Amino acid sequence: MKRWVWLGLLGGAVACTKVPERPPVETEDVCPGTEEMSLPTRSQSSLDAEDGSESVLITFRPRVSASAMASTDAFAEDARRVGAHVSHRFPRINTIAANVTPEARAALANNPDVLRVEPNRPVHAFGMPSLSPSLWQGALPPNTRGSTGEYTDGLKAVQAPQVWDANGDGELDVGAPSGTNIKVCIIDSGWDSRHPELAAAYIGGKDFLDGDDEPLDQGKVDGVLQWGGGHGMHTAATIAAQLGAGAHVRPGEEPNGVAGVAPTVSLLVARVLNVNGDGNTANVIAAIDWCVSQGANIASLSLGSVADSDAEKLAFEKAQEAGVLAIAATGNRGTNETSYPAGYDTVIAVGAVDSNSAWAPFSQYGDFVSLVGPGVGVLSATIVGGAPYGDVQAAGTRYASEPLEYTAVGVYTGKMVYCGLGERVSSCGQGATCDGFVALVDRGGGILFQEKARNAIRAGAKAIIIGNNTTEGGGGFTLTDPAEYWVPTTAVTLASTNTLKGLAGQDVTVDVSGLDYLRQSGTSMATPHVAGVAALAWSACPALTNVQLRAVLQESAHDLGDTGKDQKFGYGLVQAKAAVDLAKLRCPSPAP
Template sequence: MKRWLWLGLGLSGLVASGCGGDEPGPIIEPQACPGTSELALPRTAASALSANTAEDGVIITYKPTVSASALGASADIAAAVEREGGTVKRRIPNLNMVSARLSPEAIAALKLRPDVVSVTPNRRVFAMGLPTPPPLVSWQGAFSSQGSVGEYTEGLKMVQAPQVWDSNSDGVFDIGAPTGEGVKVCVIDSGWDSKHPELKAAFLKGRDFVDDDDDASDQSESLGVVTVGGGHGTHVSATILAQFGPGSGGRVSPGEDPNGVVGVAPGASLLVARVLDTDGGGRTDDVIAAVDWCYSQGAKIASLSLGAPDPSESEKLVFEKVWDGGKGMLSVAASGNDGKEGIAYPAAYLPSVMAVGAVDLKGEHATFSQSGQELSVVGPGVGVLSATVLGAASLSSLTVASGPIASAPLTYTAQGTYTGRLVDCGLGADRSACGASATCEGFVAYVDRGDLFFEEKARNVIQAGARAVIIGNNVEEDGDGTFTLGSANDHWVPTVSVSMANGAMLKKLVGKEVTVSTTGLDYQRESGTSMATPHVSGVAALVFSARPDLSPAHVRAVLEKTAKDDAVTPGKDKKYGYGLVQAAKAVELARSLPEGGGPLPLP
């Protein structure tokens, strides 16, 4: 049973009159069912990316003084910031940079100092995935060198990776083949899942620039509450170097290989620099510090599936420093997902960063992939299967008396199975939306898409007693939908979405028993230039593994020279760059170059 509250009226308000101009009727809403009132209010539509940018501050680049070290000069600038009433956030002394929060007046005063080179916005950066909802250590041999060709994803085969290290497709590494061994790849992203079996053996070291510690996990803790990210960094990392062989996989969808996936360069070593928070947003100063850290750790490649629409002079400087045309670090970054002309940054910094666009599994331009003259190459970026945070992805099923109905799990849904009466809760606008059919003993809520955030709908019907939720789509072309509850929450229940047609059918079954089930998975398919970028980073690792003496400039030139040109517009163009990266051809060309690389091979 459930108690009901009569809100906003005295007892006299319960008497209705038939005359025009009468007082409005009472506002009635049931109390939340026991154990559900703690359900957090839904977050607003503003994410870390849309918060007040004035709070992000600026990056100050200064001149090192003759009489002081870089550290001393940093202290001078930091002291100047504090004298102006500002707050220092981060010091990067070897790059002569300090990030700080200051008033506009204080910024104007700092710009007048003779030792200040520039003051630039500490702009926001964001993940480039579409919503889905030490001394060199070799770990080769830490896992079985024999696996299953079923681990070879479509994208892996498109970029010719198995042709490099398993030319006869027998599931065994070819003797002496480059696998990425000896190459450190630094993934600058949202962190990683340290428990995922695909990545544990490859991991060397991590640094969290969001929480300022050495735990680069894809999660944050505040007031004792741990918030887990969406697995973006884990997905990217596994595309590059997921382990090869039995036992490396986790829970997979039906029809997928039980061993999971294998990366483009499965022998490479992993460095993780976390710069994106659990909402997928970050700041420029953290990216700068992360690039500098990766370089200091001996990384040959930095993979950045993130970006911003506008350039940053401070950020550009660090990429130029680590590139240096000699024995530096090759930076590979996503072109962006807005589907427009114009490459995002840092991808557009030429020549120090390789800009990567996306193609689908047929090799055709992905409509979301940003294009431009700076585009270097493309990689598979549509429906890419890779690892994610353990259990973060879900498989759903929905069953009625007549049989199964196609459904899709919402991101962050709880996992479990519940069978109960189907109750029509309309738009789920409040706890009373499910009407008298709702009881705290439990039911399955059917909710139409529209008006409110999915998390708000779910909160309302759960507090009304729902033990499972079905969201009915209102856009026929969207099918089952790809929706999210916004963030993980201990009070969520199994939540799925269905197509517009199946939603109409379910409405006719109100009062009947239905079963909703969601099961956790450790792998999922994602799309975006975020997914294309690690394919290119992995191919670069194979080339460095075959020819460790080559410079970043040589490896970039090799990848561009051997890329597969598209048939639509021959030659370099804005949508495909030089074409789809081809690992086997790139390794072959790299091996043919003279010691030290010689003249750059021109595309």
């Protein structure tokens, strides 16, 4: 009887009371070259420095008769003298970021000029999906004509088309507020300059990871340059995607793509998250400072940490004093737990609701919640080709399928071979050939999908179909490791699996192509809906202050849950038409 180390799928493991000794490993014949291709590559890099140093934020007491810059330079020199390696200076908040050894940290703590030393805590994207082009130089005139098919459920839920397309003809109404002259700064994972949805909106960016002015959602993984998951692209397009600028969409969906809540805003992009959706406090502080320096009106942050930071809090206070309206996600733990920067008083904290305006169970809640926005199954732009779409065709029939996470993209037609559970290379039997075939593999058996795929590939498979063994659907599966060599791999429902088994031996086509739009869920997706509505209301009355605009958004929201402000919905679901009307009513000068 075979024993397997992994006894479960997608995190579900079966406990064993006794694990017997493993039998000798049998040697199997594999197709030439496939053994090397399917070996995973691992990075030996570590976030911990060899000398035991840690990254910290050091805040000093202001020095009398010295400018903020001069004081910060002096502080940095003080830190260097005790062995700190300074990486960032933040004159506005008398803070520097540095790597320090335990000895250096102790010396700084004893310095009477040091107010505090705190960790440069990690921050993460809220709602991260799984997965050197030229950067666009200069903005194009925005499109004013498209299709009402671009109006997503989220867009309609926040009333955006009612503001700039009141007659519903798919065109921007002349003179209607649509975000013009409002600068929105996205602090996230960067963007994809190849995507047409943001070509007219983008006016500049900064990459705080690579230290350049090209904030592309790209980075090296095990030495290989890869595109990220598109988190920043998705949030940016929710705000700024323009009409009629479609890219590659799923068959049957609107060819013009999607429209943003405020389709004529000016977009600034600050990249602080790597391709895995991870970042740190110092870069968030640097990014909000940069947004201020670029004249941003609104900062949208779909990221955070459950720990607060005094330095970060001060940075957002300074941003508010400079006139910026900061908006951030509450987080996706579904708990009564405050995340930051959403939890600071100077930031609008955004939770998520579904298409029925019901509270999303993943949305963090508490007294800090200000507003909610659509955050379940939100359709928006992603990295070009970053949303795989699967299509299986056999005997003239198409079968709906869902690609596995990290699948290769491509089209292959070949004889289909049934490989059972795929527990061995030999599972595909005599039908397998190194010249290529389509492997049909059952889900289950306590074997990870990546093991099934490796065995099929070693047997010669050029494409793989995973057959579900339950009625729950055909997807949500992963190949686990993005660094391995994979072939187009997609999953079908139980009903389709049973039909396809009867077609073994016939030619089957597996087509996994990359789409440019993706549905995602999270408070990350809700946050840009609120930022977009803020841009619409502000463009209706630019004379409003950021504090006045926040009041407009909260007072015009659609109350949900308990009457008045509550822990799950805050003041309610943000409403563009109501917010624009209230902004015009309160405008201290005639609204445009």
